[in-house]
Amino acid sequence: MSGTGRPGAxxxxxxxxxxxxxxxxxxxxxxxxxxxxxxxxxxxAGSDPGPARRRRHPRLTVVAAGFVVALALAAALAPxxxxxxxxxxxTPAVLAEARQGPSWAHPFGTDQLGRDQLxxxxxxxxxxxxxxxxxxxxxxxxxxxxxxxxxxxxGWVDGLLMRVTDLFLVIPALALLxxxxxxxxxxxxxxxxxxxxxxxxxxxxxxxALGWMPMARIVRGEFLGLRERGYVDAAxxxxxxxxxxxxxxxLPNTVGPIVVFGALAVGFAILNxxxxxxxxxxxxxxxxxxxxxxxxxEDTVGTELAYMILYPGLVLFxxxxxxxxxxxxxxxxxxxxxxxx
Amino acid sequence: MGxxxxxxxxxxxxxxxxxxxxxxxVVRSFGVDPARARCATSRDPACIERVRERLGLDRPLAAxxxxxxxxxxxxxxxxxxRSDRSVAAAIGDALAETAPLVGWAMLVSLVAAVVxxxxxxxxxxxxxxxxxxxxxxxxxxxxTFWLGLLVIQLFTYDLPRWLGLDDPVLYSVPDPTGRGAVxxxxxxxxxxxxxxxxxxxxxxxxxxxxxxxxxxxxHVRTARAKGLTERRVVWKHGxxxxxxxxxxxxxxxxxxxxxxxxxxxRVFSRPGMGTLLVNSVRDGDTRILIPWLLVAGAVxxxxxxxxxxxxxxxxxxxxxxxxxxx
Numbered sequence: 013m014s015g016t017g018r019p020g021a022x023x024x025x026x027x028x029x030x031x032x033x034x035x036x037x038x039x040x041x042x043x044x045x046x047x048x049x050x051x052x053x054x055x056x057a058g059s060d061p062g063p064a065r066r067r068r069h070p071r072l073t074v075v076a077a078g079f080v081v082a083l084a085l086a087a088a089l090a091p092x093x094x095x096x097x098x099x100x101x102x103t104p105a106v107l108a109e110a111r112q113g114p115s116w117a118h119p120f121g122t123d124q125l126g127r128d129q130l131x132x133x134x135x136x137x138x139x140x141x142x143x144x145x146x147x148x149x150x151x152x153x154x155x156x157x158x159x160x161x162x163x164x165x166x167g168w169v170d171g172l173l174m175r176v177t178d179l180f181l182v183i184p185a186l187a188l189l190x191x192x193x194x195x196x197x198x199x200x201x202x203x204x205x206x207x208x209x210x211x212x213x214x215x216x217x218x219x220x221a222l223g224w225m226p227m228a229r230i231v232r233g234e235f236l237g238l239r240e241r242g243y244v245d246a247a248x249x250x251x252x253x254x255x256x257x258x259x260x261x262x263l264p265n266t267v268g269p270i271v272v273f274g275a276l277a278v279g280f281a282i283l284n285x286x287x288x289x290x291x292x293x294x295x296x297x298x299x300x301x302x303x304x305x306x307x308x309x310e311d312t313v314g315t316e317l318a319y320m321i322l323y324p325g326l327v328l329f330x331x332x333x334x335x336x337x338x339x340x341x342x343x344x345x346x347x348x349x350x351x352x353x
Numbered sequence: 354m355g356x357x358x359x360x361x362x363x364x365x366x367x368x369x370x371x372x373x374x375x376x377x378x379v380v381r382s383f384g385v386d387p388a389r390a391r392c393a394t395s396r397d398p399a400c401i402e403r404v405r406e407r408l409g410l411d412r413p414l415a416a417x418x419x420x421x422x423x424x425x426x427x428x429x430x431x432x433x434x435r436s437d438r439s440v441a442a443a444i445g446d447a448l449a450e451t452a453p454l455v456g457w458a459m460l461v462s463l464v465a466a467v468v469x470x471x472x473x474x475x476x477x478x479x480x481x482x483x484x485x486x487x488x489x490x491x492x493x494x495x496x497t498f499w500l501g502l503l504v505i506q507l508f509t510y511d512l513p514r515w516l517g518l519d520d521p522v523l524y525s526v527p528d529p530t531g532r533g534a535v536x537x538x539x540x541x542x543x544x545x546x547x548x549x550x551x552x553x554x555x556x557x558x559x560x561x562x563x564x565x566x567x568x569x570x571x572h573v574r575t576a577r578a579k580g581l582t583e584r585r586v587v588w589k590h591g592x593x594x595x596x597x598x599x600x601x602x603x604x605x606x607x608x609x610x611x612x613x614x615x616x617x618x619r620v621f622s623r624p625g626m627g628t629l630l631v632n633s634v635r636d637g638d639t640r641i642l643i644p645w646l647l648v649a650g651a652v653x654x655x656x657x658x659x660x661x662x663x664x665x666x667x668x669x670x671x672x673x674x675x676x677x678x679x
Contacts, residue, residue: 175368181653183372186612187642190634191384198383226605276493283496287616290498291631306499313502314510314521321506325499333494340490 073341076334083331087137096128098135099298113319120323123309129320133327136302139295140282140331142212143219147281150220152274155227156266162228163235164258174232177225185222189284192218193293210296215288219281227273234266268343275339279332286328302328358658365654370422372650373643377418385637386410387434408434421643430644435636440644443629448648450625451614453537457545459610462552463603467592469553470560474595475587477565485557492554497613501547501620508543548617552606559602563595570594597668604660607653 086093095118100106102125109126112118120129162173192198193209207214238244239262247257263270288294289303290310302324309320388410392400405411409420424431430440469489473482513522524543567573568591576590615627626649633641 175364178365178368179371179375183375186615187376187630187634187646188379190631191380194384194634229605279494286496287498287612290616291619303496303498306496306502310502313506318506321499321502325496325503328499329495332496333491336490336494 070341070344072337073344076337076341079334080331080338083137083327083334084141086134087141090131090134090138094128094131094134096131098127098132098300100127102126111317113316114323121317121319123320124317129305129323132300132305133302133324136300136305136324137327137331139212139299139301140285140328143215143285144278144282144335146212146216147219147223147284148274148277150216151224151277151281152227152270154220155224155273156231156263156270158224159228159231159233160235160258160263160266163232164239164254164262166236170232173228177228180222180225183222189218189222189288190291190293193288209288209294212295215285215294219284223277223281223284227270227277230269230273231266234269235262238262238265272339272343275342276336279335279339282328282332282335358662361658361661362654365658369647369650369654373422373646374418376642376646377421377639378414380634380637380639380642381414381417384634387637387639390636390638391435410434417639421639425644425647431640434638434640435633440641443641444626444644444648447624447626447629450623451618451627453541454544454548454617454623454625455610455614457541458548458552459603461545462549462556465549465553466556466560466599469557470564470599471587471592473557473561474564474568474591475583477561482561485561489554489558492550495550497547497551498616498620500550501543501617504543504547505620544617544621544623547620548610548613551613552610555606556599556602559598560595563598564591567591567595593667597664600660600663600667604656607656611649 106126109118109122109128110124111126112122114121118128118130120133122128123132158173158177162170162177193215198206198208198214207217209215209218235258244257244261247261252260285294285301286303286306289301290307292307294304295301305324306321306328309317309324312318312320386401388401388404388408391404397403409417421431430444432438433440433443469485473485476482509521509523513520524539564587568587572594573586573590576586581590611627611630614625615631617623618625618627619631626645629641630645632638633645
């Protein structure tokens with residue numbers, strides 16, 4: 013879809029990206045007779061770079077998390093801390109401030125109408141953050157449930173669920189997003205009303221409905237591999253029910269990809285909301301989003317007003333970057349496989 | 354294997370049909386009325402009624418859909434509801450514009466991703482690896498449309514000015530004077546660059562992670578123990594197993610590329626499949642949307658099929674039928 017890409021196009025890569033150290037050529041020698049499972053565990057332990065290296069950039073993660081929190085606080089407190097009014101009455105005094113480049117009075121400059129861009133960025137951040145976290149939550153819950161069910165049961169359940177997932181993947185999400193998000197009064201085929209995408213809940217609903225599939229595929233893929241593992245057979249032999257194996261053995265081993273997908277889904281949802289806004293659907297005037305600010309400023313390319321593109325995009329970029337870095341850091345801390353050392 | 358391919362193709366047909374029904378219903382129920390779009394500039398109050406009747410838009414949706422599909426399946430794709438232009442010609446022209454963009458972007462991205470991924474995986478934790486990692490993280494976070502606008506600003510306006518040129522340099526406009534390699538490069542360089550950034554960022558991380566895992570497996574250890582050169586171990590024994598994840602991701606991204614194409618074509622004002630999609634949605638033009646969807650869907654299905662087969666070919670442990678052992 014967007015592309016920005018679609019939500020979760022790459023989380024698995026980040027999930028498997030282990031930052032591992034050197035090959036354990038020596039470590040696992042002579043352990044063959046202790047069984048394949050043990051050798052596997054030791055090999056993984058041997059490849060673990062150790063506590064000092066395991067969390068690659070704990071400081072970076074903390075800084076990124078702090079940055080996200082700071083942006084969230086700034087967005088929440090926008091009415092208090094913003095230097096101006098996001099949509100002021102266009103008095104001569106306001107218009108006199110028009111087309112000013114970045115300065116101490118207007119750090120992000122002002123637009124053609126004299127509106128302070130920093131103020132509008134702060135209000136746009138509110139939309140981005142609400143959409144991002146809302147979509148991530150809904151897509152993870154739906155996607156993980158579908159993927160776990162399909163991957164564990166296999167057979168016709170897997171076939172059916174994956175065809176449904178395929179159906180959602182085949183739908184050109186962007187086309188549906190443009191149609192549905194462009195409709196001011198959506199209903200579920202006339203049965204009941206849906207929240208319009210011109211407001212945050214409707215946007216969350218639409219983006220989640222078209223964003224859960226990668227999670228389902230990732231979890232299913234992990235389950236297909238994991239359920240063949242020796243410890244699953246061991247657990248079954250010990251009398252564990254299928255439900256218990258899924259919850260206590262398979263899902264914990266999938267936490268890394270799930271957490272990483274969740275964190276990256278936040279970033280992708282933020283990007284997708286911005287893309288829709290750029291294409292002209294999404295929150296409507298007088299509300300602003302970072303994407304709609306960039307869309308409004310598109311004509312300033314090549315003029316001295318091009319800073320109107322630069323700053324909202326920079327904030328958007330840094331926000332998504334920070335969210336993704338937090339996801340990376342969470343993975344390093346939560347992946348049980350890599351804690352086994 | 355032959356039966357598997359046949360089954361996957363047969364299974365994907367109802368998926369595509371279902372998707373086309375869904376799009377048809379959603380666009381016609383939620384979207385713009387094609388007759389209204391067509392009469393937007395007409396002052397005749399009877400225009401909408403007349404157009405509806407002439408295009409058959411007054412009939413039940415199911416009948417319209419079946420007509421549409423009958424036309425598509427018999428090879429008569431009909432005319433656009435908006436402009437009477439031949440749908441086959443419109444989609445053909447759009448494909449011809451988009452194919453080079455996507456083809457070059459995928460080629461450039463694949464080569465770059467494999468080279469970067471291998472380079473990082475051979476020395477995990479090195480300064481070069483960290484640099485690639487940081488660039489990839491940034492590449493995944495950057496909004497494509499913003500990057501596109503910045504790239505235009507930089508290469509069209511800023512760079513020529515810094516170099517002392519008087520006029521901005523236009524790139525993405527097709528050069529009427531020639532279709533040679535230089536003109537082609539000038540037309541495609543910036544769009545391909547913008548479209549590739551996220552692909553390279555994502556794929557190179559996959560490649561790196563998969564290769565690091567692969568280099569710890571027993572068969573690679575065996576290859577090392579045999580005394581093969583490191584180059585041979587990495588590029589032949591390591592890369593084969595590590596390619597499975599990349600193949601899957603590339604196929605998954607085939608569908609995701611549509612969004613990137615829409616934005617890239619929008620930012621660079623290029624005609625093509627993305628522009629056609631946005632315009633057809635805007636006009637409620639299902640006569641174009643349904644064939645568009647079937648063409649794009651077929652590409653995605655084939656890409657995923659090739660990936661599944663490639664997966665089984667690259668990794669003998671994978672069973673394509675998905676049965677569990679007793």
